[in-house]
Amino acid sequence: MGSDVFEITVNLVKMLFIFLLMVQLVPVLVWVERRGSAFIQSRFGPNRVGPLGLTQLLADAVKFLMKEEFVPAQGKKLLFYLAPAIALVPGAVAFGSIPLSCPVHIQRFLMLQHWWGPYDFEFQSFHFGVGIVFVLGISSLGAYALLLAGWGSANKFSLMGALRASAQMISYELALGLSLVGAILIYGTFDFTEMIAQQAQVFNFELLGHAFHLRKYGILMQPIGAILYFSSIFAETNRLPFDLPEAEGELVVGYHTEYGGLKMLMFYIGEYGHMMVGSALFVTFYLGGYTIPLLTTTQINNLFLSMGAGPNVISILTALVFHVAFFAKVLFLLWVFVWVRWTLPRFRYDQLMDLGWKTMLPWSLANVIVTAVVVAYVRSK
Amino acid sequence: MDISTIIFIILATIIVVSSVSVLMTPNPIYAAFSLAITMVTMGFLYFSLDADFIAGVQLIVYAGAVMVLFVMVLMLFDLEKETEAYSKGTFSVFLKLMCGLFLTGAVALSVRQSIKGLSDVAKVATPAEQVETIKLLAGRLFTQYVFAFEALGVLLLVIAIGVVAVARSRGGTHARH
Numbered sequence: 001m002g003s004d005v006f007e008i009t010v011n012l013v014k015m016l017f018i019f020l021l022m023v024q025l026v027p028v029l030v031w032v033e034r035r036g037s038a039f040i041q042s043r044f045g046p047n048r049v050g051p052l053g054l055t056q057l058l059a060d061a062v063k064f065l066m067k068e069e070f071v072p073a074q075g076k077k078l079l080f081y082l083a084p085a086i087a088l089v090p091g092a093v094a095f096g097s098i099p100l101s102c103p104v105h106i107q108r109f110l111m112l113q114h115w116w117g118p119y120d121f122e123f124q125s126f127h128f129g130v131g132i133v134f135v136l137g138i139s140s141l142g143a144y145a146l147l148l149a150g151w152g153s154a155n156k157f158s159l160m161g162a163l164r165a166s167a168q169m170i171s172y173e174l175a176l177g178l179s180l181v182g183a184i185l186i187y188g189t190f191d192f193t194e195m196i197a198q199q200a201q202v203f204n205f206e207l208l209g210h211a212f213h214l215r216k217y218g219i220l221m222q223p224i225g226a227i228l229y230f231s232s233i234f235a236e237t238n239r240l241p242f243d244l245p246e247a248e249g250e251l252v253v254g255y256h257t258e259y260g261g262l263k264m265l266m267f268y269i270g271e272y273g274h275m276m277v278g279s280a281l282f283v284t285f286y287l288g289g290y291t292i293p294l295l296t297t298t299q300i301n302n303l304f305l306s307m308g309a310g311p312n313v314i315s316i317l318t319a320l321v322f323h324v325a326f327f328a329k330v331l332f333l334l335w336v337f338v339w340v341r342w343t344l345p346r347f348r349y350d351q352l353m354d355l356g357w358k359t360m361l362p363w364s365l366a367n368v369i370v371t372a373v374v375v376a377y378v379r380s381k
Numbered sequence: 382m383d384i385s386t387i388i389f390i391i392l393a394t395i396i397v398v399s400s401v402s403v404l405m406t407p408n409p410i411y412a413a414f415s416l417a418i419t420m421v422t423m424g425f426l427y428f429s430l431d432a433d434f435i436a437g438v439q440l441i442v443y444a445g446a447v448m449v450l451f452v453m454v455l456m457l458f459d460l461e462k463e464t465e466a467y468s469k470g471t472f473s474v475f476l477k478l479m480c481g482l483f484l485t486g487a488v489a490l491s492v493r494q495s496i497k498g499l500s501d502v503a504k505v506a507t508p509a510e511q512v513e514t515i516k517l518l519a520g521r522l523f524t525q526y527v528f529a530f531e532a533l534g535v536l537l538l539v540i541a542i543g544v545v546a547v548a549r550s551r552g553g554t555h556a557r558h
Contacts, residue, residue: 079414128433129433129515130433130434130437130515133433133434133437133438133441134433134436134437134440136437136441136445137424137436137437137438137439137440137441137444137445138440140440140441140444140445140446140449141421141440141444141445143445143449144417144449144452147449147452147453147456148414150456151410151452151456159456162456163453163456163457166449166450166452166453167453169449170446170449170450173441173445173446177441190434190515
């Protein structure tokens with residue numbers, strides 16, 4: 001946590017900030033989803049409450065709070081209330097261990113007649129050496145929320161949704177994990193910060209008489225892995241074209257049929273949290289994390305130095321610039337989620353299983369083997 | 382008492398309570414959920430011991446995959462009535478408690494025998510050291526113990542093929558008539 005009061009306080013505030021960042025992004029995403037779907041389907045979408053329908057969400061929140069408390073008569077009360085709370089946890093915890101920007105370095109300073117520092121603050125809630133293993137482990141617990149909800153509701157539709165959800169999540173977790181292995185082999189580490197540092201390196205080559213300087217972004221080294229990973233997070237987050245756990249044409253709304261009001265909202269927050277973790281992982285693994293193409297840390301530092309800022313201010317401002325870059329990438333991927341949802345139709349269940357086990361799993365295995373051979377050859381040279 | 386002791390006591394209490402309730406609940410689904418809680422808490426106990434990799438693997442494999450499958454299968458067959466006939470009543474509770482205590486005693490005895498004479502193992506703390514341990518683990522697994530590792534893999538494959546063979550002969554999801 002830290003060695004003195006200042007460091008502990010900053011770390012606690014940081015944890016709270018990152019959690020609130022995740023939760024507060026959800027209303028924005030709901031708005032983007034509604035307006036985006038309307039845009040894609042040539043409709044207007046919510047546009048009456050406030051400018052561009054932005055305050056519709058505030059009205060919705062009030063509606064959710066005022067709704068009647070309701071538990072099915074045959075339902076298991078404990079499980080029914082526990083499920084939405086559990087749905088929130090995996091996304092929030094996993095998101096905290098992904099670095100959202102470069103570390104902030106604070107030099108020694110005088111405050112309240114006492115010298116503090118020097119400090120190094122990482123732009124993440126907690127730093128595990130095995131970052132990706134931790135994130136995959138925590139996100140795999142998301143299936144329990146759906147199972148508890150499906151069983152606790154005492155409803156056939158809910159149960160069917162929960163069973164579909166757990167089978168789907170287990171199946172696609174394999175493809176998801178294996179598609180990341182290729183990238184992990186190249187970086188040779190589980191640590192997010194090191195992965196990003198490696199992607200910041202530049203490799204130079206010449207093609208058709210032009211000299212190119214490209215960052216070693218994961219998507220250039222592992223294109224197949226990137227595609228497989230991106231498709232399997234759609235299945236992991238239960239979104240179209242893989243939203244069979246909800247499938248409103250067949251199962252009412254699947255595992256959360258019996259839920260209303262704030263409890264349903266918590267499932268939504270959990271789903272969007274999962275999407276954010278998936279997108280943030282994609283950015284960290286394949287799009288260079290918080291780095292900016294064509295712009296190095298030194299250049300940004302020099303820019304702020306020429307404005308006459310002190311070393312601490314420079315460090316904080318640089319971290320903020322990288323943070324904005326990171327979020328720009330994440331927000332673009334989240335828009336792709338919305339885009340795909342309102343473009344593609346739903347898979348049939350046997351097609352979904354065939355795609356997961358017979359197509360994506362062999363491809364990701366082949367990707368791992370080819371990558372391993374190439375990495376072994378390059379390192380032995 | 383420092384903070385790591387307090388965390389250990391909290392985690393250990395949750396593990397003991399949930400694993401006892403695995404035995405004591407007559408409903409198989411609640412038992413499976415209790416086992417899942419035990420698995421997750423074990424993962425966090427490993428985290429508190431700085432064994433990050435093992436903790437992550439525990440969460441992915443046991444809590445995330447094995448227990449989810451257990452719960453799913455138990456939900457498919459609603460066994461409440463059938464199992465209550467077996468698992469209710471003083472005699473069966475007594476039997477379960479005795480079996481549990483016997484196993485606990487055997488495990489505790491063997492652990493005590495095996496750690497005798499071992500000094501405190503050096504702790505690894507920083508993320509960089511953690512990465513080194515994983516590399517060490519991988520090196521051992523793929524050189525020294527590669528035969529055992531591969532044999533286990535083949536064993537799992539045999540089980541998977543056996544299950545598919547059994548399920549197909551009775552007409553599984555892809556059966557052709």
